[in-house]
Amino acid sequence: MTVSNDNQHQDSVAAASVAGVDCHGGREQLTRAAEAAGNGELLAKYAADYPRGPHDQPQSMCPAFGALRVGLRMRRTASVLSGSACCVYGLTFTSHFYGARRSVGYVPFNSETLVTGKLFEDIRDAVHKLADPEHYDAIVVINLCVPTASGVPLRLLPKQINGVRIIGIDVPGFGVPTHAEAKDVLAGALLKFARAEAERGPVQAPRGGRSERPTIALLGEMFPVDPVTIGGLLEPLGLAAGPVIPNREWRELYAALDCVAVAAIHPFYTASIREFSAAGRPIVGSAPVGHDGTAAWLDAIGDTCGVARSQIDAAKNRVLPTIAKALSNSPIKGRITMSGYEGSELLVARLLVESGADVRYVGTACPRTEWSEADREWLAARGIHVQFRASLEQDVAAFEEFRPDLVIGTTPVVQKAKERATPALYFTNLISARPLMGAAGAGSLATVVNAAMGNKARFDDMLAFFEGVGTGNNSGIWTEEPVDHPEFREMNRRKMARQAAKRKAEEMM
């Protein structure tokens, strides 16, 4: 890497100042360092794409996991991390916990390689060694927090080596709020690369050949049955379901860009939508969930693609009675609050409401975008509070306020509910792993939701049986009954107050 002395110094200062910082503190320090290292423009772009909400710190897993997962799911794609060893350990562990069947590459660093710029050289060497076209179509390199804050310039990596594409992205926890949006960072970068290739000349056709009917590309990770169901809904409109982005194979990117319109099933894919828009593809928000959602979605897709009104109505008449019947055959009775970080929370809430559930609160860690507006309006019209960029505190407050029969939420919310003998389901594992679209989705939630609510009596029994055991200071295993010492807490509180006052006085001197 060739850099001027001034730049090198600036990089060194930035790198040295962030080497020991992690996501439990130091957001401002990392942000300042990243700006000083020349990444201010990138952070401004992330701030525009992924606006922050009431909380400015990830409250779920490391955001980079989203990008890593997208890379690991792609065939003939190598994923390489550049970051602190502890972050890489956690990300690798989580990847394999979730069944990644590919290795995670890692380029380690220390203070010296970070400060001198040698880390970039090491990454470049690693990428050169890995770039074997026999095995790979693409290599994805992900800068985590510290290398992003230090300005390790992945953009200077070669774009291709031996025909293997090299895609470098920065996914810092202090710039990308959720792991959902980190999926978009990589998906957007892949689409951008593929779009440039398609503009330069002919590209690979899809594995099964081009669809005879115009296609609708689908944005967002879905249960595998959902794209098939959507294909069935599109058929009477003379359309077909295109690839799902995030995709599983490089050539699907071209097929996705070749669509007539994009269905933003998950509404937070801002960078990906930018690429589709640049390719001239219109975007349709919401999704075909439940009766009303499917009707509105078919209208929107049909109108966007210039389908005749009679054909749209025929498509609706074909499917809507089946959906209505499936919903009435699987009723849900009970009050529910729900929250999650997948991006499909509003769609699930619509389905629950149409199944008869009394939904009071929907929290999503994702931001408000124009692609979820129809769902927000539909829910708001039914008096349901929708909280974008919901914090854990807001999700818990909703549970306290509405006293639901069932909580659907993230791990800590579910834990809180179960402690209070309220049945609860994890959104990610138990709800988003089910079909949601069309007739297959209608009624698919009832079994799991009703079974969970039916467990209330068991929770009450357990609470009564364990009453007072293992809570607060008594949790854990003790040989003697613990004795609380409030005077120690008071002593520490006074000590810390004295220290804070002393620091303040020193600052003013």
Ligand code: SF4
């Ligand atoms: S890379 Fe992830 S785990 Fe590491 S400091 Fe950043 S947000 Fe935290």
